[in-house]
Amino acid sequence: MKCSIQGCPGQYDPKLIVHTLQRGSKIFVFEHVPAEVCSVCGDTLLAPSTIKHLEKLLYTKSKPGKTAPVYEYA
Numbered sequence: 001m002k003c004s005i006q007g008c009p010g011q012y013d014p015k016l017i018v019h020t021l022q023r024g025s026k027i028f029v030f031e032h033v034p035a036e037v038c039s040v041c042g043d044t045l046l047a048p049s050t051i052k053h054l055e056k057l058l059y060t061k062s063k064p065g066k067t068a069p070v071y072e073y074a
């Protein structure tokens with residue numbers, strides 16, 4: 001599929017990415033999320049069913065397989 005960013009000649013390729021979601025002050029990190037990633041600009045698309053699945057993981061409060069430290073840049 002052609003990239004949706006105007007002027008970008010890239011194509012989306014299916015890849016597994018790290019996706020983050022923020023809810024209030026909490027940040028949730030998901031690994032190995034299936035997404036379409038533009039080969040040129042890196043734009044990512046998640047399928048609606050993928051987003052639903054991520055929300056479901058949050059709302060069912062499944063235990064994360066791993067936890068990660070979060071750093072402030074400044």
Ligand SMILES: [Zn+2]
Binds near residue numbers: 003011038039042
């Ligand atoms: Zn692109």
